[in-house]
Amino acid sequence: MIAELGFGILVIAFAVAVYSAAAAIYGGLRNQPAWAESARYGMLLTWPLITLAALSLISLLLTGHYEVEYVYNVTSNSMPTYLKITALWGGQSGSLVFWSWLMSAFASAVTLRKWDRDREFLPWVIAVSSITLAFFLGLIIFSQNPFVRIWVTPSGQQLLSMVQPAGASLAVVADGLGLNPLLRHPGMIFHPPMLYLGFVSFVIPYAFAIAALVTGRTDDRWIRITRRWTLVAWLFLSIGLFLGMRWAYDVLGWGGFWGWDAVEVAALMPWLAGTAFVHSVMIQEKRGMMKRWNMVLIILTYDLVIYGTFLTRSGVLSSVHAFAQSSIGPVFFAFIGITFGISLGLLLYRWPELKSEMQMTSVLSREALFLLNNLLFMALLVVCFWGVNFPLLSELFTGQKVTVGPPFYTSATGPLWAGLLLLMGVAPLSAWGRSTVKTLGKAIWKPFAASLVVLAAVIAAGTREVSALIGFWLVSYVILVTLYEYLRGAWARHRRAGENLLLALWRLIGRNRRRYGGYFIHLGVVLAALGVIGMQFFQTNTQGSIPVGSSLQLDGYTITYRSLAIFDTPDGRNVARAVVDVYKNGAFLAELYPRRDYYYASQQPMTIPGVRSSLGGDIYVDLVDWQPITTEGATFKIYHNPLINWLWIGGLTFVLGALIAAWPDGEKAPAPSEAPAKEAALPGKA
Amino acid sequence: MRSATLKIAFLLAFALGWLYATPVSAQQPTPSDNQVNAVAHELYCPVCENIPLDVCSTQACAQWRDLIRQKLAAGWSTQKIDDYFAAQYGERVLAVPPLQRSFNQLLPGLIGAGILAGVGLVFWTLRGSLRSVFVKTPESTPPPPPPTVDAELLDRVEKDLRQRT
Incomplete structure (x- = not known):
């Protein structure tokens, strides 16, 4: 009954979304506000409808209705309640329901804003959001229905169907397979929702961009309206990526956090385009330039969101042939093609009206450096696009699938990341409009000189790897530039208003959250880069089989194997858990418990490392193998991961910065006519 | 008799030698x-x-x-x-498959060329204004009097504050 209810509600939601899209387009074309208003109510109705459908599915998951195929695949009796709820996005069809629910929430929220000054955008924003929502609801209803049930015919044959086949009865299933063990981790509970939030919220700026193109209102109003949406979308996507890294580090047991897996790259690509967009819109706001480029970027971001979902949902990554067999692959491909084609067509139609209002006047101006920043992000995007698609093309044309892994990505992206770090240390000090070598040099020389001192200290400490030295120098330089900017601003307020420095700093950040939040984000990025440099250039590992009481050595650490226990748990696992002691130069540091869990139901092993963390780095111990009869010998793989925790600290700093930048500050948006009257080029003005 | 003794001694020595040699080969470090x-x-x-x-x-x-x-x-x-x-x-x-290995060897050059092309594009866009990088301001637009760093910064911060409030 609940399954039928949930499916029925989804069908109604789909019909409402289709109606909403049609009414919005009709209202927009005919300039009839009543139709646009009707479309708005339709859009608002989708959210409670999809909420009911999602609650129906959650109810089935919680009550163990294993006759529903989705419930059978992702839950089991032994799973705790919170995992049964998060199983909503633990499988493909459930995650599409969750995606649609978030999409309808965001689209509904945007329709609730005050539209007085922007009424002409309304129908087209609703149309784009509704079409996107209808596409995903259509996928669920026609191809990925999570409410499908398992039926048994009198001959014992099992059938999957939403409605009862003739003569068949519902299957009686006592227990399910349970959630994929890899997904039973706090990082994985929050990682997919954050990624989805990032994905769906990028639909909103795209919808406004399309509305601007359709209506011909090509000033920067659409950018000002969506500024906060864009930052929030970018924040969620960034949190999702960081959580994914943490999950990989904690759960996959390979000692790393980013494997350049195609799924990871699929999520990174919209982030790269979105990050370029976040920077590029500032040029349009400040200087009235890059209007065409901003349109290109937001169209790219939107289609990369859909493309990333296509890559991970169509099965095309397993084999290009799975694409043709998959029921959703061709549909996704067609949707991407149509949206990209229409968007591009609209952009070309409005091309002449999107001419820049001003010319670039200096190669060292902030807008020129932002343009360079955009070029580097685009280069990264091209590398990722090539890397993720090359195996598919290779299989398609040669029949031979190849792996594009870390060796390709690290060599291709390393110099580009370094270039971006360098720009982070230069662009904040340059001025909009005009900068000269002299003015920029005057602003830069102090942090630059201090960074050379840091570099000398790193060399004196024994580092000789040139790439690592460049990395350390860049990190120290950007940190110093950022701190210098904070200090200069706070000092100026301190001198002018007599505030103490801390208060001056607090008020400085509060008065221009966007700029100083942005600097915080830069700090987060370079701290994270410190962790990446540590892992890239200084990670070491060793593996060995040792009897109880014996030790393995790595980088001055001694890891002593003390004991091993093997036991079953009530939640259906067989656990092999070792106890090891970690010493550094003879001093005891920690007792660790690396273990291997084997899930009986899904027949999947899972390696859980024992980790000893400090700011200097982690000792990360995997239990690789053991002697099952005597339990006297075991094989351990030990990693020393220097500076890794700076990656997580950088992630937190990044998120804090993004929150500061996106926080509402009561700023009054200028009237559209004011916007093109760009500001005078004051040095360092942001 | 002596010959038989010699033969036995030889066989024993051979057997001992073989026994000695066998564990050595088994203990070759894997x-x-x-x-x-x-x-x-x-x-x-x-x-x-x-x-x-x-x-x-x-x-x-x-x-x-x-x-x-x-x-x-x-x-x-x-x-x-x-x-x-x-x-x-x-x-x-x-x-790293062979095809990709060849591509990887070309990669630094390709990236370098791409960046050069990008920088070239920026310079081409700004071709009329390159002088301004080294020359502070053209005569047609008289520059404001050069402020001290502090005054300049104060001006910037205060202007920001006025805008935001």
Whole structure:
């Protein structure tokens, strides 16, 4: 009954979304506000409808209705309640329901804003959001229905169907397979929702961009309206990526956090385009330039969101042939093609009206450096696009699938990341409009000189790897530039208003959250880069089989194997858990418990490392193998991961910065006519 | 009799020698886990996607690591082992397939060319204004009097504050 209810509600939601899209387009074309208003109510109705459908599915998951195929695949009796709820996005069809629910929430929220000054955008924003929502609801209803049930015919044959086949009865299933063990981790509970939030919220700026193109209102109003949406979308996507890294580090047991897996790259690509967009819109706001480029970027971001979902949902990554067999692959491909084609067509139609209002006047101006920043992000995007698609093309044309892994990505992206770090240390000090070598040099020389001192200290400490030295120098330089900017601003307020420095700093950040939040984000990025440099250039590992009481050595650490226990748990696992002691130069540091869990139901092993963390780095111990009869010998793989925790600290700093930048500050948006009257080029003005 | 004694002594010596020699050959150091992992790291699990062979925890990968150990013990080079796995399971098991290896060699040049093209594009866009990088301001637009750093900064901060309030 609940399954039928949930499916029925989804069908109604789909019909409402289709109606909403049609009414919005009709209202927009005919300039009839009543139709646009009707479309708005339709859009608002989708959210409670999809909420009911999602609650129906959650109810089935919680009550163990294993006759529903989705419930059978992702839950089991032994799973705790919170995992049964998060199983909503633990499988493909459930995650599409969750995606649609978030999409309808965001689209509904945007329709609730005050539209007085922007009424002409309304129908087209609703149309784009509704079409996107209808596409995903259509996928669920026609191809990925999570409410499908398992039926048994009198001959014992099992059938999957939403409605009862003739003569068949519902299957009686006592227990399910349970959630994929890899997904039973706090990082994985929050990682997919954050990624989805990032994905769906990028639909909103795209919808406004399309509305601007359709209506011909090509000033920067659409950018000002969506500024906060864009930052929030970018924040969620960034949190999702960081959580994914943490999950990989904690759960996959390979000692790393980013494997350049195609799924990871699929999520990174919209982030790269979105990050370029976040920077590029500032040029349009400040200087009235890059209007065409901003349109290109937001169209790219939107289609990369859909493309990333296509890559991970169509099965095309397993084999290009799975694409043709998959029921959703061709549909996704067609949707991407149509949206990209229409968007591009609209952009070309409005091309002449999107001419820049001003010319670039200096190669060292902030807008020129932002343009360079955009070029580097685009280069990264091209590398990722090539890397993720090359195996598919290779299989398609040669029949031979190849792996594009870390060796390709690290060599291709390393110099580009370094270039971006360098720009982070230069662009904040340059001025909009005009900068000269002299003015920029005057602003830069102090942090630059201090960074050379840091570099000398790193060399004196024994580092000789040139790439690592460049990395350390860049990190120290950007940190110093950022701190210098904070200090200069706070000092100026301190001198002018007599505030103490801390208060001056607090008020400085509060008065221009966007700029100083942005600097915080830069700090987060370079701290994270410190962790990446540590892992890239200084990670070491060793593996060995040792009897109880014996030790393995790595980088001055001694890891002593003390004991091993093997036991079953009530939640259906067989656990092999070792106890090891970690010493550094003879001093005891920690007792660790690396273990291997084997899930009986899904027949999947899972390696859980024992980790000893400090700011200097982690000792990360995997239990690789053991002697099952005597339990006297075991094989351990030990990693020393220097500076890794700076990656997580950088992630937190990044998120804090993004929150500061996106926080509402009561700023009054200028009237559209004011916007093109760009500001005078004051040095360092942001 | 003496000849028989000599023969027995010879056989005993041979047997002892053989017994002595056999354990020595059995105790030849087999390749260590680290040596095996160094080779396995350059290969990918043919079953699981995008997981290097040295960290894959499936039974199949454990067997393939054993195979690498045997090949190393037999004196095979890393290249020969890579070729063997590629022949058996296809080029997808190679972390860097031959085609990609060639591409990787070209990559620094391509990236450099791309960046140069990008920088060239910026310069081309700004071709009329390059002088302003070195010359502070053209005469047609008289520059404001050069302020001191503090005054300039104060001006900037205060202007920001006025805008935001």
